[in-house]
Amino acid sequence: MSASGQADLVIVANRLPVDRVPEAEGGGWRPSPGGLVSALEPVLRANDGAWIGWPGDTEEELEPFVENDMSLVPVHLTAQEVEEFYEGFSNGTLWPLYHDVVAKPRFHREWWDSYVTVNRRFAAKAADVAAKDATVWVHDYQLQLVPQMLRELRPDLRIGFYLHIPFPPGELFQQLPWRRQILEGLLGADVVGFQLPGGAQNFIRLVRQRVGHKTHRDLVYLPDDRTVRAAAYPISIDAAGYEKLARSDAVDERAAEIREALGNPSKLFLGVDRLDYTKGIIARLRAFGELVADGELDVEDAIFVQVATPSRERVEQYILIREEIEQLVGRVNGDLGRIGRPAISYLHTSYPREEMAALYRAADVMVVTPYRDGMNLVAKEYVACRYDDDGALVLSEFAGAANELRQAWLVNPYDINGLKQTLLDASRSTAKERTRRMRAMRKTVVENDVNAWAASFLEELSQVRESHGKPLRPARGS
Numbered sequence: 001m002s003a004s005g006q007a008d009l010v011i012v013a014n015r016l017p018v019d020r021v022p023e024a025e026g027g028g029w030r031p032s033p034g035g036l037v038s039a040l041e042p043v044l045r046a047n048d049g050a051w052i053g054w055p056g057d058t059e060e061e062l063e064p065f066v067e068n069d070m071s072l073v074p075v076h077l078t079a080q081e082v083e084e085f086y087e088g089f090s091n092g093t094l095w096p097l098y099h100d101v102v103a104k105p106r107f108h109r110e111w112w113d114s115y116v117t118v119n120r121r122f123a124a125k126a127a128d129v130a131a132k133d134a135t136v137w138v139h140d141y142q143l144q145l146v147p148q149m150l151r152e153l154r155p156d157l158r159i160g161f162y163l164h165i166p167f168p169p170g171e172l173f174q175q176l177p178w179r180r181q182i183l184e185g186l187l188g189a190d191v192v193g194f195q196l197p198g199g200a201q202n203f204i205r206l207v208r209q210r211v212g213h214k215t216h217r218d219l220v221y222l223p224d225d226r227t228v229r230a231a232a233y234p235i236s237i238d239a240a241g242y243e244k245l246a247r248s249d250a251v252d253e254r255a256a257e258i259r260e261a262l263g264n265p266s267k268l269f270l271g272v273d274r275l276d277y278t279k280g281i282i283a284r285l286r287a288f289g290e291l292v293a294d295g296e297l298d299v300e301d302a303i304f305v306q307v308a309t310p311s312r313e314r315v316e317q318y319i320l321i322r323e324e325i326e327q328l329v330g331r332v333n334g335d336l337g338r339i340g341r342p343a344i345s346y347l348h349t350s351y352p353r354e355e356m357a358a359l360y361r362a363a364d365v366m367v368v369t370p371y372r373d374g375m376n377l378v379a380k381e382y383v384a385c386r387y388d389d390d391g392a393l394v395l396s397e398f399a400g401a402a403n404e405l406r407q408a409w410l411v412n413p414y415d416i417n418g419l420k421q422t423l424l425d426a427s428r429s430t431a432k433e434r435t436r437r438m439r440a441m442r443k444t445v446v447e448n449d450v451n452a453w454a455a456s457f458l459e460e461l462s463q464v465r466e467s468h469g470k471p472l473r474p475a476r477g478s
């Protein structure tokens with residue numbers, strides 16, 4: 001394990017890559033599965049890496065610990081900071097502002113103060129843990145001030161920042177009372193990564209107009225002779241891992257079991273999301289309900305399975321969207337379902353990866369309709385699991401994934417009639433058509449997996465300030 005000042009690679013993210021196991025189940029920690037962790041694990045191991053993050057509760061202040069061979073450095077948050085920094089500024093201000101103002105962002109000065117305080121705490125931890133000339137990779141919208149704060153403390157470091165959500169156009173970003181501080185915070189990094197080229201361009205333009213720095217293409221020239229690169233690095237998934245899982249007998253059996261339990265419908269539509277107002281869950285369920293009401297689909301042989309993971313449950317807008325979804329499901333099923341045949345099967349829960357893979361294998365039409373989404377990994381997971389080259393993906397134009405998965409049935413989720421028609425087209429497509437589209441999408445997802453994503457970002461980071469900082473050692477065995 002790396003003690004203070006020992007880590008050559010430091011990941012700084014809002015959450016640690018582990019979840020606490022309840023005392024009743026034996027206590028301790030279990031890894032929270034995710035592509036980011038599995039992609040970064042090998043390179044963290046090869047570089048005496050450390051991961052800095054919040055453990056997810058406000059209990060005692062924890063000392064650094066090692067879990068699954070990874071050195072984890074907890075950052076403590078008080079209950080008030082969870083309310084103001086996390087639920088408040090991160091999820092009540094930045095999240096809606098960065099997602100096209102799908103919900104109204106709330107601007108509160110105390111939330112901002114808490115955001116500054118917590119960002120400073122993360123930066124101080126990173127400054128303490130990083131070895132001389134180390135590489136530090138900061139993640140996401142909760143920590144946008146960390147790059148600058150860290151650079152002030154440790155000018156020797158090579159600092160990267162990656163934004164997992166969209167970076168909005170100037171017209172929206174400029175609403176933010178603290179817009180300049182956020183831009184300057186990000187400019188502390190050597191490389192600022194975005195999901196899409198559009199996000200990088202929005203950032204560059206704002207830096208030129210609002211902060212007044214010179215820019216050229218994807219570069220920002222700072223007065224202290226530093227340059228910052230802002231570019232797109234579209235994230236992906238562990239495609240091989242998902243495919244392997246999907247090919248297993250257990251998942252195959254479970255997929256058949258799921259279809260059987262649903263009465264072997266001839267068309268199974270599936271939605272899987274965090275329960276979030278950006279994901280367009282209402283739009284797709286409305287469209288599906290109308291198709292049943294219109295007689296285009298029949299509950300005797302079509303069903304919509306919607307799995308929604310509980311998320312940010314104390315934030316007001318999330319409480320409201322949950323109520324709205326539950327009312328809609330109740331109404332559609334009450335009006336259109338028959339005994340033993342609901343139109344929509346709605347599950348407010350989170351599932352292990354095996355169950356997700358089985359659902360993907362079971363679904364004829366995967367419906368991904370966010371109003372705005374940085375990438376959307378569910379769309380890529382579906383494609384990775386369909387090694388049979390079958391299954392239809394209906395995908396919102398406003399998901400980052402639509403940039404790469406051009407062969408999906410692309411749709412504008414604001415256009416309910418268009419969405420209805422697309423659901424029908426996808427569900428009535430020929431096997432030949434589905435195969436043609438799925439093959440092309442599979443090629444994209446397999447060739448651009450999460451390992452390639454992490455490697456390309458770290459490679460870019462190693463190129464900047466070449467004379468400066470020490471190079472990372474490659475992951476063993478790769």
Ligand code: ADQ
Pocket residue numbers: 164165235272273274307308309349350351352356373374375376377378379381
């Ligand atoms: P999210 O908004 O969380 O991520 P997404 O990219 O779809 O959205 O990732 C969700 C992950 O959670 C997927 O891996 C999915 O399998 C899993 N998941 C969803 N519902 C689940 C359930 N019921 N049970 C178990 N697992 C479930 C943010 C951005 C995205 C961006 C990612 C990564 O909003 O745009 O793609 O980060 O950068």
